[in-house]
Amino acid sequence: MSLFIRVCPICGNHIPQRTPVCPKCFQRIKSESLYLSFLNTCNRCGMPLLAKEFSCPRCRDKEDLENTCFSQSFSQYEGLIKRVIKHYKFQGDRTLHILFCDLFELMLEKYKQESYTLVPVPCSLSSYKRRGWDQMKVISDEMKRRGYPVFEAISRENRDIELKKMAKSERDETIDGLYYLDKKEVSRPSQSLLIIIDDVITTGTTLRYIRDMLYSVYGGQIIGMSIVMD
Numbered sequence: 654m655s656l657f658i659r660v661c662p663i664c665g666n667h668i669p670q671r672t673p674v675c676p677k678c679f680q681r682i683k684s685e686s687l688y689l690s691f692l693n694t695c696n697r698c699g700m701p702l703l704a705k706e707f708s709c710p711r712c713r714d715k716e717d718l719e720n721t722c723f724s725q726s727f728s729q730y731e732g733l734i735k736r737v738i739k740h741y742k743f744q745g746d747r748t749l750h751i752l753f754c755d756l757f758e759l760m761l762e763k764y765k766q767e768s769y770t771l772v773p774v775p776c777s778l779s780s781y782k783r784r785g786w787d788q789m790k791v792i793s794d795e796m797k798r799r800g801y802p803v804f805e806a807i808s809r810e811n812r813d814i815e816l817k818k819m820a821k822s823e824r825d826e827t828i829d830g831l832y833y834l835d836k837k838e839v840s841r842p843s844q845s846l847l848i849i850i851d852d853v854i855t856t857g858t859t860l861r862y863i864r865d866m867l868y869s870v871y872g873g874q875i876i877g878m879s880i881v882m883d
């Protein structure tokens with residue numbers, strides 16, 4: 654019998670096994686999920702909608718609708734999940750990657766009839782230096798361990814920028830060349846759908862850039878998926 658006792662990072666209760674959070678908190682995280690609560694989604698951007706005929710709040714005010722990348726997020730960046738992500742990224746509680754993989758698995762349920770490959774977005778150099786590990790690499794390694802196909806095609810330059818604070822035109826200019834394909838010699842995975850995975854999607858600039866880059870080399874259908882959208 655294992656004597657290992659872990660404390661739930663959310664409520665502080667003891668967890669008898671090696672689980673990332675207690676069952677109660679896991680249920681609360683699921684109950685706060687937009688993805689699980691709304692069955693309808695915007696065809697264009699993937700935003701969960703109360704009903705199919707509702708106009709999408711995310712697409713309503715967008716200038717470049719044509720360029721939108723379809724993406725799905727488990728939750729908005731608020732409530733419990735926000736606390737958990739902060740705990741993971743800023744307090745360095747690596748064991749929480751198990752929880753994020755569980756959430757990705759819940760989302761991937763929808764695609765179980767399709768063949769797909771996951772493409773993780775690498776973190777910035779400053780995050781890597783601060784933390785000593787890449788939060789998406791830890792997640793994608795665990796997904797690989799669980800048997801999901803992962804294609805680590807994307808690398809990131811050593812420039813440190815914060816796209817979120819920039820105007821759109823500045824973002825587009827800054828992101829140019831920031832990410833690149835470092836495995837061009839590797840042919841496209843045979844799976845038809847490429848799913849770009851990231852922990853947080855904010856402006857969508859990174860997602861669109863990587864989508865376009867992957868498309869220019871591999872073609873086919875490419876979508877995004879994240880734990881939260883901010």
Ligand SMILES: [Zn+2]
Nearest residue numbers: 661664675678
């Ligand atoms: Zn708990």
Ligand SMILES: [Zn+2]
Nearest residue numbers: 695698709712
């Ligand atoms: Zn939309």
